[in-house]
Every structure is written in structure tokens, then in C-alpha cells.
Amino acid sequence: MAAVKNIFVVGLNDFNRQRLETLHGAEGCRFHGVIAPELVYDTEEFDIAAMLSEATAQLEAFEGSIDAIVGYMDFPVSTMLPILCERFDVRSTSLSSLLKCEHKYWSRRVQREVIPDHIPGFTAFDPFDDEAMTRIGEAGLYFPFFVKPIKSSGSRLGFRIDTPEDFYQAIAQLRESIGTIADPFNTVLEQAQLPPEIAAVDGHFCMAEEIIGGWQCTVEGYVFEGKVVSYGIVDSLRYPQVLSFFHYRYPSGLPEDIQTTMVELTDRIMTHIGYDNAAFNIEYFWDEVQGRIWLLEINTRISQSHCDLFEKVDGVSNQQVTIDLGLGRRPDMPHREGEFPVAAKFFHRVFFTDAVVTRVPTDAELAELVTDFPGCHVAVQVEEGQRLSSLPEQDAYSFALAHVYLGASSVEQLLADFDRLVARLAFEFDDVQG
Incomplete structure (x- = not known):
């Protein structure tokens, strides 16, 4: 009889446990939760360092085999997975390849290298810089444009900017709220080897992009x-x-x-x-x-x-x-x-x-x-x-x-x-x- 596979799911809740147990081959798997779901679902406060420590302690205390560590959520779960998987020698993509997707500025730069005709004009800016709007214009972006954090979750803190007034209203909200994701995201960035031009654009930065749309x-x-x-x-x-x-x-x-x-x-x-x-x-x-x-x-x-x-x-x-x-x-x-x-x-x-x-x-x-x-x-x-x-x-x-x-x-x-x-x-x- 094949050994049971122990699969650890970050933020596992009852609804998803039931769905996981219907998958092909699930009868040979045992699903374990890592980090309580309320710490990653129903909150906007993410202490990633504490969550990584807690997850590591949980996994180290487990007496059986650790066969997989997975998740199916965006930030902060997605960014923690490569770190945990590397610690426990299970399959995952590398942290640097993941950040080339999730760090929006790095991602756009990488996309521009191979599919330049399919991405909008973009630039990074610091929302705490009083000259931010001038710098966006110097980068060749004009009204209307879209503003969003370097790392966001869902549609939060994304704004269409049609006028200077729109921009300053967005900046006020960004300055007030961006730290809830920027601070924990920076904890992840500290774990990675970043090119200098990316390291200079941390989680407190934002993106301005040409408006794109369609289906x-x-x-x-x-x-x-x-x-x-x-x-x-x-x-x-x-x-x-x-x-x-x-x-x-x-x-x-x-x-x-x-x-x-x-x-x-x-x-x-x-x-x-x-x-x-x-x-x-x-x-x-x-x-x-x-x-x-x-x-x-x-x-x-x-x-x-x-x-x-x-x-x-x-x-x-x-x-x-x-x-x-x-x-x-x-x-x-x-x-x-x-x-x-x-x-x-x-x-x-x-x-x-x-x-x-x-x-x-x-x-x-x-x-x-x-x-x-x-x-x-x-x-x-x-x-x-x-x-x-x-x-x-x-x-x-x-x-x-x-x-x-x-x-x-x-x-x-x-x-x-x-x-x-x-x-x-x-x-x-x-x-x-x-």
C-alpha cells in the first residue's frame, strides 16, 4: 500500500478542505492546515515574519513526512510559499521567479524584454514624493492613467486618474494605507537577491500605467x-x-x-x-x-x-x-x-x-x-x-x-x-x- 502523502495548505479552511478531498488521488493524501485561515483571509494586517516563524515551527514539529506545501491565495500566502518550500525541500518555483511576477515594476520590465507590444507604458513613483506627478509626466505618461501599488491585493488602492485632483486624492489614500501591504512585502523582498534597479523600488512605491482595457x-x-x-x-x-x-x-x-x-x-x-x-x-x-x-x-x-x-x-x-x-x-x-x-x-x-x-x-x-x-x-x-x-x-x-x-x-x-x-x-x- 502506497504511503499517505502529507500536504500542508497555508490558510486551509473547511470549505476548501471539502473541495480538496474530492480531487483525483485525494484518497492517498492527508491535508493539514498551516497558519490559521483568519490570519490570511479576514484581515488586512499581515505580519509575514511572524507567520513564517509560526509555519516553520508547525512544520518542524510534524513527525511524519512533509510531501508538499501549497496555497491557493494571493498575498501574503503566495509570497511565503517559495520561502517555506525551500526550507523544507519540497517543490515550488524560486522566490526570484515569483517576484518577477508579483513585484509589478519588476514584472513589467521583464515583460518588456519579450512581449513589448503587449504591455502599456509604465513608470514607478514614490507616493511620498511631492514631485511625483511631475516625474510621471517626465516618464511620458499623461492623463488619463492608472495608479496602483507595486504590490497590491485584489483591487485595493487602484485608481483611474483623469485630473490632478484625482491624483492628489489617490495619493492621500495611498500614503495612509499602502503600508499595510508594503511593510510585509518588504519583509519578503529582504529574502531575495534583487537587481539594484529593482531593490531601489520597494513595496512603498507605486506604478503609473497607460490605461488599457477591452474584454x-x-x-x-x-x-x-x-x-x-x-x-x-x-x-x-x-x-x-x-x-x-x-x-x-x-x-x-x-x-x-x-x-x-x-x-x-x-x-x-x-x-x-x-x-x-x-x-x-x-x-x-x-x-x-x-x-x-x-x-x-x-x-x-x-x-x-x-x-x-x-x-x-x-x-x-x-x-x-x-x-x-x-x-x-x-x-x-x-x-x-x-x-x-x-x-x-x-x-x-x-x-x-x-x-x-x-x-x-x-x-x-x-x-x-x-x-x-x-x-x-x-x-x-x-x-x-x-x-x-x-x-x-x-x-x-x-x-x-x-x-x-x-x-x-x-x-x-x-x-x-x-x-x-x-x-x-x-x-x-x-x-x-x-
Whole structure:
């Protein structure tokens, strides 16, 4: 009988443990949590040095074999994994290759070396420099442009800048809040060998970039022993007139030739970076009017938001990729073997400045929805009595009240089902602001 594989998952929660236990080969694995999920999920305070110490102590105290250390979340989990994997001699990509994806300035410089026609104009700047706007102009960027931190999480602290007033408002917010990610990210940068021009641009810096846009999508893939494999493209669709995401939909509706080009670009950039033995996803825009494909950013993990979509359409969550790679195996990812031809994760949002939640759907109401919409899952994101502005990881324009996962026979059916379902989600508010 084969020995049980001990897989340590950073930030493991019950929801993902259940999903992991349905993966191919999971019966031969035992999943262990490392670092409590609330320390990486429901907070914006990340003491990476303390978390690394805690994880190291947990792993050193384990008496069995340590066969894989994995995660499926963005910062801070993604940046800790190469450090922990190197300490315990298990599979992962190198820290430097990961930072060439996650340090946005370094990533753009590396991308420019091999796919210069597919990235926007960009420059780094210090938000604490009173001459920052002048320096951005000297770098050849003019209104409108987009501003974001060198390392961000989700859509936090990203701003479209149309006027000087927009810029100074953004700078005020950045100065106040950038340290929550910059400080822990700098802890990671200290562990890496950085070129001098990158070392000079630490986590407190920001990026200014030309505005790019179009049809947004994500190429999900991995690199195994030097070979880049892209196994699915998921569309990211926004609410009209705003930057907030409406839903992620799989499979992509993009033209086949555009999908093929994105896969070729993905192969080129991930090979150039030297990324290996790990999952990734790359966000792109297809600007149909200009006939341009733009690379938006590279994430060094599977997209957790896409797990249910791959399960519904292909037959297994893309967490399969993470686990197989962690164990040094070629991923066993099926294709179109799921229950539904199309699936989506919807974001049910309110576009308030702020409010207090006074009612959320009951467990009985949610159970009725599962009965009436087979395969659906509703993950409520708020609690009674909660002020919306206290929610972590929100964009600058709205608040997500619930994540709604649905499968359907067609895109039209998917959208119709969402409309019918969301009409039955009874949220109520008090002290509503704007």
C-alpha cells in the first residue's frame, strides 16, 4: 500500500478542505492546515515574519513526512510559499521567479524584454514624493492613467486618474494605507537577491500605467518541469460603466485566434521568467477596436474564484493543479467532463459609499435556492450589524454582499438564473450613504 502523502495548505479552511478531498488521488493524501485561515483571509494586517516563524515551527514539529506545501491565495500566502518550500525541500518555483511576477515594476520590465507590444507604458513613483506627478509626466505618461501599488491585493488602492485632483486624492489614500501591504512585502523582498534597479523600488512605491482595457479574461496555467501548459481561459465581465466585477465566466467566449495568441504569449513570458513547477494565472485584455492584446498582470497561483467553475465545466477544481505540482506530479486536469457546459461566479454588489447591514438571507432561504437552482452555491460576505466599510478586500466603487456560483446549459440561461436567484436574496440596510 502506497504511503499517505502529507500536504500542508497555508490558510486551509473547511470549505476548501471539502473541495480538496474530492480531487483525483485525494484518497492517498492527508491535508493539514498551516497558519490559521483568519490570519490570511479576514484581515488586512499581515505580519509575514511572524507567520513564517509560526509555519516553520508547525512544520518542524510534524513527525511524519512533509510531501508538499501549497496555497491557493494571493498575498501574503503566495509570497511565503517559495520561502517555506525551500526550507523544507519540497517543490515550488524560486522566490526570484515569483517576484518577477508579483513585484509589478519588476514584472513589467521583464515583460518588456519579450512581449513589448503587449504591455502599456509604465513608470514607478514614490507616493511620498511631492514631485511625483511631475516625474510621471517626465516618464511620458499623461492623463488619463492608472495608479496602483507595486504590490497590491485584489483591487485595493487602484485608481483611474483623469485630473490632478484625482491624483492628489489617490495619493492621500495611498500614503495612509499602502503600508499595510508594503511593510510585509518588504519583509519578503529582504529574502531575495534583487537587481539594484529593482531593490531601489520597494513595496512603498507605486506604478503609473497607460490605461488599457477591452474584454478581460484570465489564462489559467502551470509550468511543470519547464513546460508551460494553459488549460483554460475564464472571462471577467464588469458591471456597465464601473470597474467592479460582475462575474467570472467559463469557458471563454473570446474568438479562437485571440485565445491562441494569449496562450502563445503566456508560454513566452513564463518561460522567460524561469517560473517552474507551480501554478499561475495571467490576466489579459483584448481591445477589439485597436486589435491589441494587453497583458494586465501575472498571479502566482490558481484563481480560487475559478475553482467552482472548473469543477462544474471540466469535472474537477483547478486545485488539482496545485496539489499535483506540489507533489511533483504532472497535473491530472480533465477537460469538459463536468455537469454544465458553462459556469460563473457572480458578485452581488451594492454601490453605496457605506451602510450598516441589518438583515442577511437566512440558512433556510439559502437552502431553498440550492433546491431551486441545482449546483448553485451562495457565499454571503456580510453579517448583520456589520458596517460595509469594514469589509476587507473591496474595490473603490462598491461592496460585494454575496458570491453566487451557478452552472447552466447556456450563457443566456446563466444570466437569467442569476437574475431570478438574486431577486430572492433579501439583504436590508440602515444608515445608507450615497
